[in-house]
Amino acid sequence: MKHHFLFLFSVLMMLSANMQSQEKPLKVGVAGLTHTHVHWILGRDDIGDIEIVGIAEPNRDLAQRYAEQHGFSMDLVYNTLDEMIAATGPEAVTAFGTIYDHLEVVETCAPKGIHVMVEKPLAVSMDHAQKMKALAEKHNIHLLTNYETTWYPTNHKAKALLNEGKIGDLRKVIVRDGHRGPKKIGVNKEFLDWLTDPQENGGGAITDFGCYGANLMTWLMQGKRPNTVTAITQQLQAENNPKVDDDATILLTYDTAQAIIEASWNWPMGRKDMELYGLTGAIYADNRNDLRVRIAEGYDGFEEEKTTLAEREAPYNDPFSLLAAVVKGSIRLSSYSLSSLENNMVVMEILDAARESAKTGKTIVLEE
Known part of the structure; x- marks a missing residue:
């Protein structure tokens, strides 16, 4: 009986581990490369929780420099956020452009049901922030702000x-x-x-x-x-x-x-x-x-x-791990x-x- 229990336990553990390993990574798009905090996500070890599916950046020279530095393909780079979203279908977008651009990122993503994480601060003004909040609530998306x-x-x-x-x-x-x-x-x-x-x-x-x-x-x-x-x-x-x-x-x-x-x-x-x-x-x-x-x-x-x-402990040690956990519903802020x-x-x-x-x-x- 004891051996039977141990066998069942080991099978359940293997099934659980297999299910976890089969969970698909969160499809993430990157909006902009001009905020150098973007190296945080571009240089991040692949631990299987997120996948960068596209990057929106019109400055091809900047994108090429970062592609060479971090080893990603220029095939991931699109001129506009709309183009990137249409081509890659991200579940979430991380904003690494100007703070003024945060509103436009939410205006583009929220109606499509795409969750957003921006770099600190949330916005350039309370006026922008209120518009972003209204869009997030209307379209039921998560809107997170990342601070080091x-x-x-x-x-x-x-x-x-x-x-x-x-x-x-x-x-x-x-x-x-x-x-x-x-x-x-x-x-x-x-x-x-x-x-x-x-x-x-x-x-x-x-x-x-x-x-x-x-x-x-x-x-x-x-x-x-x-x-x-x-x-x-x-x-x-x-x-x-x-x-x-x-x-x-x-x-x-x-x-x-x-x-x-x-x-x-x-x-x-x-x-x-x-x-x-x-x-x-x-x-x-x-x-x-x-x-x-x-x-x-x-x-x-x-x-x-x-x-x-x-x-x-993960996912409380990394912004993108937390974003994935929040979007997938395993964590509620x-x-x-x-x-x-x-x-x-x-x-x-x-x-x-x-x-x-x-x-x-x-x-x-x-x-x-």
Whole structure:
């Protein structure tokens, strides 16, 4: 009887593994190549969860360079998104063009029932975001936003510790993101041309890196919108960024906490870090994997624990694995999770208010 049970168990396991291996990868189209985050998907190991079926990019020289770099065929490249969709029938499209183009991608894909993932931020403005949201809801598609920091184990551990009461009630969050500036770090011309354009990108550092802190804070606050938004922007590299800001500080206030978002193209080194301060301690997500927790002792003393975290388990370690899981229905995004439309509508409200505050020199009160 025991041997019979073991035999049946092994047969079931083999059948289960076979079914999993036979599950077809998600057919993904790529809309645009001018956002250099596209290397994330083009250079990704083939683990069988997605298949790039087509690429829409009119710049043949750029497409050829990337084809040689990543080894894909130019037969995958089409001049327009409509042509690519008609020829390849993707189930989802990932947008790697300008932020301004995100609306057009959704306008093209949503009526065809094609799901969309865009690179951060969701849109150039709340007006664009509202149109995208309406289309996604009307045509019942998933509309996700991808941030690099979504995949940081430290951010998720920090939130878990906060929820466990490790540092007491949250009072202050500081999020710092950025680098020396697009031109100084040597981004290619195709990216630089629109990244430093106020229409195509929606702003400079305030958009490019301000969105990270707004996304993380909305997640930590479980979707709660801030009461007020105050922002200061500067242009410290006019020679490199003549049309946009390159330094922004955004202050968000809530009933019981505040957030300071420091978005800059003037850091001496690249950074994406977050600090949480509670009533009894602090959590420092120093980078993707290094976390510190300080518990207060007396006036200025503390006990510190340092941890180096392993990567998260699939599909929570990769944007395209998550996209496939969401589209196939094996995962349902929780409200105000980092990739969700709900979260990123709040992000857009914060960014619009921040731009208005910086322009007028006034604190913006968000209406109920």
